[in-house]
Amino acid sequence: MSQITKNIGVPSVKGMQGAFTDFAVxxxxxxxxxxxxxxxxxxxxxxxxxxILAGSVVKGTRGTALATIAGFMxxxxxxxxxxxxxxxxxxxGVM
Numbered sequence: 001m002s003q004i005t006k007n008i009g010v011p012s013v014k015g016m017q018g019a020f021t022d023f024a025v026x027x028x029x030x031x032x033x034x035x036x037x038x039x040x041x042x043x044x045x046x047x048x049x050x051x052i053l054a055g056s057v058v059k060g061t062r063g064t065a066l067a068t069i070a071g072f073m074x075x076x077x078x079x080x081x082x083x084x085x086x087x088x089x090x091x092x093g094v095m
Contacts (some may be wrong), residue, residue, distance in 0.1 A: 029058045029066045047074055068092075 009015075033054040040046035051074065055067025 001017045024056055024063050026066075029054045029063070033070065059070075 033050045036050040036053040037046050040049045051067050051070030054070065055063045057063070058066050
């Protein structure tokens with residue numbers, strides 16, 4: 001049996017309860033992040049404070065993951081925005 005088929009199964013009440021808990025924790029962390037981002041603005045302070053606050057509110061490994069991913073996305077999102085903003089020299093109609 002392959003690794004993929006071991007991880008996919010019939011939905012159970014316990015599995016759905018765990019998934020809902022994960023969803024609720026993620027939504028709560030996202031709400032804290034959005035509020036902190038709105039309070040502190042989009043500058044350097046807001047970019048640092050929002051993920052730190054969200055990661056500190058969500059306890060355990062989920063909070064660690066939230067803060068880690070938010071920090072990672074802070075820089076990769078900035079790099080993607082710069083890459084998209086750079087002029088390409090080709091017109092939009094030419095492929």
